[in-house]
Amino acid sequence: MSNSSLGFRRLFFSPMLSVKEEAEYKRLSSRLHQAVKKLGDYEPTIDDLLIDQAVRAKIYAVKCEKVLDRATQSAEIQGITDAVSKWNAALRRAINDLAANRRERLKSRSRREIVEELERFIEGEVESDRAGRFKEAR
Numbered sequence: 001m002s003n004s005s006l007g008f009r010r011l012f013f014s015p016m017l018s019v020k021e022e023a024e025y026k027r028l029s030s031r032l033h034q035a036v037k038k039l040g041d042y043e044p045t046i047d048d049l050l051i052d053q054a055v056r057a058k059i060y061a062v063k064c065e066k067v068l069d070r071a072t073q074s075a076e077i078q079g080i081t082d083a084v085s086k087w088n089a090a091l092r093r094a095i096n097d098l099a100a101n102r103r104e105r106l107k108s109r110s111r112r113e114i115v116e117e118l119e120r121f122i123e124g125e126v127e128s129d130r131a132g133r134f135k136e137a138r
Contacts, residue, residue: 021059028055028122032098035121039102039114046101054094058122061087095119 017025032051036042061084068080099114 017059021063024059025055028058031121031124032118035118036098036102039117041102043101047098050094050098050101054091054098054118054122057087057091057094061091091122095122 029051032054033042033047036047036051064080064084064087068077068084071077071080095115095118096111098118099111102111102114
């Protein structure tokens with residue numbers, strides 16, 4: 001196995017986050033926790049695991065996209081593109097599972113509405129002020 005493939009292997013399978021990624025993990029995790037709690041019926045046993053999966057998938061997808069920007073070989077590009085697609089699919093699955101769990105417990109909103117709200121939080125389109133009230137990001 002070549003050194004370059006070992007690098008990609010570490011990139012795609014490493015559970016470790018860099019210091020910068022750890023800060024991003026905490027920021028995104030906090031945002032999703034706020035969103036889930038705002039939607040109501042927060043269940044830490046289930047929701048925390050799904051939030052972790054969603055945030056890690058988002059971070060790893062971004063990490064792969066940065067590597068893709070530097071890739072020059074078509075085989076590298078194809079492999080990295082595949083990894084980005086898989087991380088984005090994992091992100092969508094986690095968000096959909098969070099929404100489905102919410103929908104089961106909150107009969108008043110559609111699953112699609114809940115998915116859209118959670119996606120807005122993870123993409124940074126919603127912010128909260130110091131009092132915890134949510135507002136649209138500028």
